[in-house]
Amino acid sequence: MAKTTVQYVCSECGWNGTKWYGRCPECGQWGTVEEFHESRPAAGSRTAAPGRTSRTQSAVVPADARAAARPITEIGTESVERLETGFSEFDRVLGGGVVPGSVTLIAGEPGIGKSTLLLQTAGNIARAVHQADSQRPSHSSSSDTVLYISGEESQSQVRLRASRIDAVEPNLLLASTTDLSTVLGLIEQHKPALAIVDSAQTIVSQEVDGISGGSTQVREVASALIDTAKTLDIPVFLVGHVTKDGSIAGPRTLEHLVDVVCQFEGDSETALRMLRAVKNRFGPTDEVGCFDMSGEGIEEVTDPAGLFLSGSGPNAADDAPIEGTCVTFTLDGHRSLPIEVQALVTTSVLPTPRRAVNGVDPSRIAMLTAVLYRHSKLNLLANDLYVSTIAGGRAKEPASDLAIASALASAATSRPIARATCAIGEISLTGQIRPAPRMEYRLREAARLGFTTAVIAPLRKPLHIDGLRLVEAGTLQDALASLGLTSGTKSSKR
Structure with missing residues (x-):
């Protein structure tokens, strides 16, 4: 059975140690050091490095082909086919569309329209992939479904909002759960063209300790979703909450783990919404998208000069x-x-x-x-x-x-x-x-x-x-x- 060791991790700067402190020794923030249980694998299960033999192994375990080092001149530069969101402003911020296997974090204040934007995006993509699937050969293995998983609302509540913003599509699958294992199982079962998890702070893993929304739980949820997205080559949109000062809730390492971080901003007294890319591994970070919030959903503003x-x-x-x-x-x-x-x-x-x-x-x-x-x-x-x-x-x-x-x-x-x-x-x-x-x-x-x-x-x-x-x-x-x-x-x- 795997042994466990107790460590203490700072949710602000990522410092870790074996002793708890009220004030982080690294960044000096108070109340940010929390207990973190890390699973330690047994010695016999460790994989030996290429060319060497472990003490508990009699043969060398071959390295993964993807991890093998190759000259950079031999690595192909095939263009990746991005998935369009149905919003040209959204695609502009993402660098041209959604990259397969990427994990995008959408953060913003409560009530700003994060869930509405992503649900409407899910409807657009579901409509587009369904039309494209009808033109593909029958033996094609491409999925024509979009999976929307909500940990904050029930299926009927999401359905009501989808009806209001005209995002009802037969191949848009809705699920309501807060269990991480169930979320991963749904993604592996349906293998959708896009998966949306709303939100990271409401999903809980039974494998680690900690309350919902805590640093330990958020880190575990993000790591599991990233691993699933990379393995199955499925893009994932992850909704994130923000704190009082506007920063993304949870450990700072959450922003380092994901591929794209977008901030959805706006004044609650006006209908204007701005989407900014804070981090983007697949495009520029100085793009901004303009949207208009209305009772029928979110509309993009391609020329905001008159506003x-x-x-x-x-x-x-x-x-x-x-x-x-x-x-x-x-x-x-x-x-x-x-x-x-x-x-x-x-x-x-x-x-x-x-x-x-x-x-x-x-x-x-x-x-x-x-x-x-x-x-x-x-x-x-x-x-x-x-x-x-x-x-x-x-x-x-x-x-x-x-x-x-x-x-x-x-x-x-x-x-x-x-x-x-x-x-x-x-x-x-x-x-x-x-x-x-x-x-x-x-x-x-x-x-x-x-x-x-x-x-x-x-x-x-x-x-x-x-x-x-x-x-x-x-x-x-x-x-x-x-x-x-x-x-x-x-x-x-x-």
């Missing part, structure tokens, strides 16, 4: 410019998004003026207010300042400084900025404007959306964008003057 702009856009003739607004362009992965910044300046009746922000870094507001006072002679220190973005957009990138300062100056001077004008640039404490990275991507997106003027920092290399006039301003005073908000020196135009 973050008020009115009908820069080309709308009936939309008059409004004071206190300015548009900038931020980068989210490879995608450039327009963000409209709105500012309101009022006379304060409080001893300490109020600073209220939404979608903007509060510390940047304090800094920009000081720069406006020092270098542009615009005193807002005694005013209440309210700065916000549209539809939950985020203007926390340093390249949004110029748009925020321009919106504040516009609100303070009651002078509107033209709707077809955008401002992109970082403002330093000296009042200088620094260029933003990958400026060409931002400007081309601005021209595509109909903007005709862009106020930017001086470019290192000449750049020409059809339909877009570039106004280069070296200082904040010059930029505000080019926007008609104050008098200043003449800016260079192209």
Whole structure:
């Protein structure tokens, strides 16, 4: 019988030892060291290394062919056929689709739509593989089923949600269980084209100790699912919970074990949802997918430009410019998004003026207010300042400084900025404007959306964008003057 040894493992950094500590000796976190029972195989069952003989064996055990070392030039580079999810935005984040045998972890806050996204994805894939299976030869062994295993809801509850989001397919199999052995048995029995386990924190293994959702149980569940996925070459989607600070619940090693880690983000007060790849072994990690949450499920937003702009856009003739607004362009992965910044300046009746922000870094507001006072002679220190973005957009990138300062100056001077004008640039404490990275991507997106003027920092290399006039301003005073908000020196135009 195999012997067991008791070890203590830190769920935060992965430190292990034979003694329990209230505070981890490695990372210094309190209450993260938990007991972990590791099974130790008997000495006679160990496999000898290639070329050597174990003390308990009389012959050499041949090494696994997959583990044999070969020259890298002899290893093939056959392209892997990815499985499309039915959402082009989801496929973009995954790097082109789901890789067979991969394990993808989808994490997010409660109620953000993780289960809805995956159930709708399961319906899309089930519909696609069923149509493809009808065109394949009858002797083909490819599976046309998709398996959805829920440890949080019953089968009838999942069925109700599937009916609401139009994900009911005859080859979509539903199961409700919290036992790891049952989950692995269902995957091995049906060998589906895709398996979804919702969620990792609700599945329990009877082979190890620990409560449901604990570090020991989550590690065991993830390891077993990964081993099954790699062995049967079946892709697995694994739902993960998050803690109060937004990090993925469970041991930190969970993120190291899986192949892809995606964060499903969004504000509960808005319908916009963003899917970001935190880790991806099969694609880039700087892609982001945009989705819209509705009562009928989740819809992808292939062009989210209009979500973050008020009115009908820069080309709308009936939309008059409004004071206190300015548009900038931020980068989210490879995608450039327009963000409209709105500012309101009022006379304060409080001893300490109020600073209220939404979608903007509060510390940047304090800094920009000081720069406006020092270098542009615009005193807002005694005013209440309210700065916000549209539809939950985020203007926390340093390249949004110029748009925020321009919106504040516009609100303070009651002078509107033209709707077809955008401002992109970082403002330093000296009042200088620094260029933003990958400026060409931002400007081309601005021209595509109909903007005709862009106020930017001086470019290192000449750049020409059809339909877009570039106004280069070296200082904040010059930029505000080019926007008609104050008098200043003449800016260079192209």
